[in-house]
Amino acid sequence: MxxxxxxxxxxxxxxxxxxxxxxxxxxxxxxxxxxxxGRGNKVLMPPVKELALKHGIEVLQPxxxxxxxxxxxxxxxxxxxxxxxVAYGKILPESVLExxxxxxxxxxxxxxxxxxxxxxxQWSVLNGEAVTGVTIMYMDKGMDTGDMLYxxxxxxxxxxxxxxxxxxxxxxxxxxxxxAWPLIVSGGKERIKQNEEEATYAPPIxxxxxxxxxxxxxxxxxxxxxxxNPWPAAYTYYDGQMMKVWNVSTGVGQTEYEPxxxxxxxxxxxxVQTGNGILIIKEIQAPNKKRMPVxxxxxxxxxxxxxxxxx
Numbered sequence: 001m002x003x004x005x006x007x008x009x010x011x012x013x014x015x016x017x018x019x020x021x022x023x024x025x026x027x028x029x030x031x032x033x034x035x036x037x038g039r040g041n042k043v044l045m046p047p048v049k050e051l052a053l054k055h056g057i058e059v060l061q062p063x064x065x066x067x068x069x070x071x072x073x074x075x076x077x078x079x080x081x082x083x084x085x086v087a088y089g090k091i092l093p094e095s096v097l098e099x100x101x102x103x104x105x106x107x108x109x110x111x112x113x114x115x116x117x118x119x120x121x122q123w124s125v126l127n128g129e130a131v132t133g134v135t136i137m138y139m140d141k142g143m144d145t146g147d148m149l150y151x152x153x154x155x156x157x158x159x160x161x162x163x164x165x166x167x168x169x170x171x172x173x174x175x176x177x178x179x180a181w182p183l184i185v186s187g188g189k190e191r192i193k194q195n196e197e198e199a200t201y202a203p204p205i206x207x208x209x210x211x212x213x214x215x216x217x218x219x220x221x222x223x224x225x226x227x228x229n230p231w232p233a234a235y236t237y238y239d240g241q242m243m244k245v246w247n248v249s250t251g252v253g254q255t256e257y258e259p260x261x262x263x264x265x266x267x268x269x270x271x272v273q274t275g276n277g278i279l280i281i282k283e284i285q286a287p288n289k290k291r292m293p294v295x296x297x298x299x300x301x302x303x304x305x306x307x308x309x310x311x
Contacts, residue, residue: 006030012086014174104139107173113194116144117202126227136180147191150180161229207232214260244285251278269294
């Protein structure tokens, strides 16, 4: 099979590696341009590009895809059987989707039609889902609206974070595509249309979503902390200073304090009143500091019981 692969971050790497290992002809890899990253603003190549160059595969890095006639003519000349798209990072126009003979295949990080959109992994954790998975689907001009070909379920651990689910899902996605490959080769006769009435959405994550509303339940706050770890991170305020919250657990008992009130501070963490009980903050990050267990933080810093978080 002659394949063009489109992907950018580390999430896409296992799928490209699987296609290489399976002996497919990767005629080109399309990825985002090299960008400056980190504190030093050092220009880094995308992880997918690194893997492609290691295997001597041609790399294309167009600044734009829509309306780029030179890029369109280039991929047409490669005459691909299929295009595989994994977290590429740009919307593809119909002119590109129509190029491969067997269609454009996408690995989406949810069990469609649930969680269409940019952030399905985060929202699965944020909403406390017990089960999620990946969908191998045909791309069309809509946002994750194409026909489904294959699904692979995953059970979320109780302490699942966005980071841990992301890392599991990138391997599950590659495995699912490998299992679905015979269906793609046969022309996708088993493809199923999505039920629009069952569709839900996973919009891009905004930093403001991370502010903890202490009147919410323990379960909701715990899901927020896990779903936004490592980015953008859940946070609250103590004495007017932002404090990122990285890990929490449910405390014992019930009080009549106002939600957000610090009840107790000990080696276990910061015990805080919520809308339905007590939550223990176990790991935090103060401004310009590294993240650390509360037990370490309180050795050199004071957190006073009775104060209200969020002020």
